[in-house]
Amino acid sequence: MDKHLVDEVVAAAARVVAGGAISANGHGNVSLRVAGAQEMYFTSAPSLRGLGPEDVVRVGLDGTLLEGRLPPIQGAVVAMHTAMYHDRPDVGCVVHTHSPYATAFAVANRSIDCWIEALATFGLADGVPVAAYGPRGSEEAVSNIRRAVRPGVPAVLLSNHGVLVFHRTPELAILIGGVVEEAAQAAINAMALGGPVEIPGDLRAAALQRAMAFDAVGTKTA
Ligand SMILES: [Zn+2]
Incomplete structure (x- = not known):
């Protein structure tokens, strides 16, 4: 195991917990893609709270356990992580939680629409889609996720289950998880x-343009 990557997974799990977009029991999993290899590092504990280096395993993107011990209950959700790495070469980190407000939408089988500007600026101008229910870890669940996620979209609600977010870095994936939870809570x-009111389509596009222009220029300093 690469100690640096293990530490990065542990730190990411701690940031998810510190950010608060997580259920009381801390259920969730975090994975990081290993650059240049068909592998990921993955959390093997049922909770992200108090996760330590001994709770990180190395898994091939074909689902094979390469190093560490992975209980079957955690092994069942490996496929939804590996599917994102297969489908989206830009994705470097996948986070799954049962963050309470977003999970309320998942349980209601309702999408989170673009009610707050941060959704528009982070690739969710069309809202957070809902993947139809499939038994945890089943091929059906994974193909429903793949069907729901359009290119560029960094989050999906898992019907009757929870939330999956994915982005280039842990920082961005965790940020998206927080934005999705915040939008769900506000709604x-x-x-x-x-009832929440969606930002009009043209203004969602304008919000994204403005955020991109601001990123390009940065903040003026004296
Ligand atoms: Zn779950």
Whole structure:
């Protein structure tokens, strides 16, 4: 095992927990792609809370366990991570949680629409799609995820289950997980006030353009 990559997975798990977009029992898993190899490092514990280096295993993108011990219950969700690495060469990190508000939408089989600007600026201008339910780790569940995720989209709700986010780096994947949870929480609160309102399509595009222009220029300093 590469100690640096193990540490990176442990640090990413700690950041997911610290960010708060996670259920009370801490259930979830984090994986990192190994650059230049058909492999990933993957968390083998049922909870991300208190995860240590002994809870990280090395798995081939064909699903073969290469190093470490992986309990069957965790092994069952390997395929939804490897599928993202197979389908999306740009993806370097995949995070799965049951973050409570986003999971409420997943349980209701309802997409999270573009109610907050951060969704528009992070590749979710068309909202967070919902993958139809399939038994955990089944081929059906994985093919439903693949069907729901369009190119460039970094998050998907797993019906009656939870959330899957994926991006180039752990920082970005964790950021997306937080944005999705925040949008879901705001929308559920807004339901007491007549319901959330989606940002109009042209303004979603404008928000993205503005964010990209700002990124390119940066903040002016004196
Ligand atoms: Zn789960």
